[in-house]
Amino acid sequence: MSGDLSPIDKAKFVAAKRSVDYVEDGMRVGLGTGSTAAWMVRCLGELVREEGLKIKGVPTSTRTAELAREVGIEVVSLDEARWLDVTIDGADEFDGNLNLIKGGGGALLQEKIVATASDQMIVIADVGKEVETLGNFPLPVEVIPFGWQTTKSLIEEMLVSMDVLGRDATLRMNGERPFVTDEGNYILDLHLGRIGNANQMAMVLNQMPGVVENGLFIDICDVVILGYGDGRVETRDINEGTVQEDRLDFVESDNLFTDLGD
Numbered sequence: 001m002s003g004d005l006s007p008i009d010k011a012k013f014v015a016a017k018r019s020v021d022y023v024e025d026g027m028r029v030g031l032g033t034g035s036t037a038a039w040m041v042r043c044l045g046e047l048v049r050e051e052g053l054k055i056k057g058v059p060t061s062t063r064t065a066e067l068a069r070e071v072g073i074e075v076v077s078l079d080e081a082r083w084l085d086v087t088i089d090g091a092d093e094f095d096g097n098l099n100l101i102k103g104g105g106g107a108l109l110q111e112k113i114v115a116t117a118s119d120q121m122i123v124i125a126d127v128g129k130e131v132e133t134l135g136n137f138p139l140p141v142e143v144i145p146f147g148w149q150t151t152k153s154l155i156e157e158m159l160v161s162m163d164v165l166g167r168d169a170t171l172r173m174n175g176e177r178p179f180v181t182d183e184g185n186y187i188l189d190l191h192l193g194r195i196g197n198a199n200q201m202a203m204v205l206n207q208m209p210g211v212v213e214n215g216l217f218i219d220i221c222d223v224v225i226l227g228y229g230d231g232r233v234e235t236r237d238i239n240e241g242t243v244q245e246d247r248l249d250f251v252e253s254d255n256l257f258t259d260l261g262d
């Protein structure tokens with residue numbers, strides 16, 4: 001079965017597999033959205049079903065909620081859980097300070113609320129997500145549908161005044177219609193190229209009327225687990241200042257991958 005996976009999927013899988021080591025019995029766990037997070041949800045489900053791990057999962061999207069239930073994880077709302085031990089999620093980009101762009105899957109609002117309500121946020125990513133400066137990936141901004149074209153013009157004017165390289169905002173589509181988030185909002189993708197001051201950009205965007213949230217996650221992520229297509233895994237902890245490397249090996253078995261340890 002491992003032969004069917006592309007190197008990028010293998011990289012996502014090993015990062016996800018390593019991340020569930022952070023989850024202990026009794027924890028309340030934020031469950032991210034996207035293809036990497038989906039691997040993590042499947043790995044957690046396996047631990048729940050086969051090893052009796054007891055956790056409560058708070059999903060960041062309806063998609064993740066469906067998958068979590070399907071694999072046997074008890075799903076609760078954030079209001080029921082109130083505060084979480086850990087959130088594990090993917091990212092579209094991360095930099096050397098573990099600041100992120102998220103929202104490629106359109107779930108940035110719930111993802112940011114859930115991550116911020118967690119003792120620890122762990123990002124799982126394939127090696128292609130690492131950048132020197134954020135901004136090559138279009139920055140998702142969730143806006144309310146009312147007056148979205150005015151909001152778009154205001155954002156573009158703001159980008160000109162901030163002297164940002166790219167200034168185009170495009171409405172995310174789902175076929176012929178605007179993409180609608182779980183909260184009933186639209187997404188504007190900002191094609192910036194490079195975000196010099198991500199903190200300032202995040203604050204300015206969130207002050208604009210009509211903007212609900214932006215996809216910049218500044219000082220939220222604690223750990224990035226980076227997967228490679230050959231099974232290597234690198235764990236970077238920004239608080240501890242540590243980098244650990246190890247390896248998961250691919251085997252043709254039910255479990256797909258075996259932990260070889262150090």
Ligand SMILES: O=C(CO)[C@H](O)[C@H](O)COP(=O)(O)O
Pocket residue numbers: 032033034035036037089090091092101102103104105106107108111
């Ligand atoms: O932010 C997200 C969803 O809103 C995802 O975490 C991000 O888009 C990464 O997705 P993938 O793991 O599929 O590459």
